[in-house]
Amino acid sequence: MTSGAERGTAMRADAARNRVRVLQVAREQLANGDDSLMLNTIARLAGVGVGTVYRHFPNRHALLEALMAERFQQLVAEAQAAAADEDALAGLHRLLRYALGRALDDAGFAAVLASASDADAQTSRMKAELDRAVAELLDRARDAGAIRRDIEADDVRRLLCGIEHAVRAGGDDAGRAEMYLAVLLEGLRPPR
Incomplete structure (x- = not known):
């Protein structure tokens, strides 16, 4: 027994x-x-x-978060590596290109990245880790005078998600993705 x-x-x-x-x-x-x-x-x-x-x-989004956990952890690791990059602006460019590529490759990943609320505490922790790494990266880029003072980590995530949506709405044109990313990067620069 x-x-x-x-x-x-x-x-x-x-x-x-x-x-x-x-x-x-x-x-x-x-x-x-x-x-x-x-x-x-x-x-x-x-x-x-x-x-x-x-x-x-409990719902489709919770399942999606579980499926995307490994990919999201890879994004966090990439953000931490970018934050440690000697050239903060180069690290930011690399991170944005990486994140956009991942989001365009996988609509589920994009949905988890864009979601305003999380079904699982692990996802919330990973998003907090991501935001900390991006905030550190942005602070270093601001200190170098490379980006505007009023941009925050959450703004960058929202803008990147907007680009992902715009590219998908336009037929997943890789050329457009690069152009939109260039516009974002130019928009992050301090006002002249």
């Missing part, structure tokens, strides 16, 4: 396996071009109950 603690551990292990399976199926759906992330469909394909999926992911 197993104790209550042992059964709890087994249930937690089972729940963890179910979560991994749901995420695996959702990734497969995305890889096959289905970005609807219908929780009922994912439950059926994962061979778990709908309630199991909803316990882990």
Whole structure:
């Protein structure tokens, strides 16, 4: 006979396996071009109950955040590397190009980046880490006189998300993406 603690551990292990399976199926759906992330469909394909999926992911956005966690952590690492760059402006340019490329490659990532609210505390922590790194980068660029004084990390994220939206609305034209990014970079410079 197993104790209550042992059964709890087994249930937690089972729940963890179910979560991994749901995420695996959702990734497969995305890889096959289905970005609807219908929780009922994912439950059926994962061979778990709908309630199991909803316990882990109360809505589509929560599932999307979980799927994008690794990519978002890569963005945070890139922002931290840019903040450490000797040339703050070059680091900012590199970071913006990287983030825009990621957002254009993956609409789910763009949605998590643009979202005003987060379903998961981990996403909120990563966004806070991202904002800290970008704020440090902007402070260094301001001190060097390379960018305007009134721009903040959240402004940069919103502007970048706006560019992503504009490029998608125009048919994902890579040339437009570069032009819009150049406009943003010029707009970040101090007024003349």
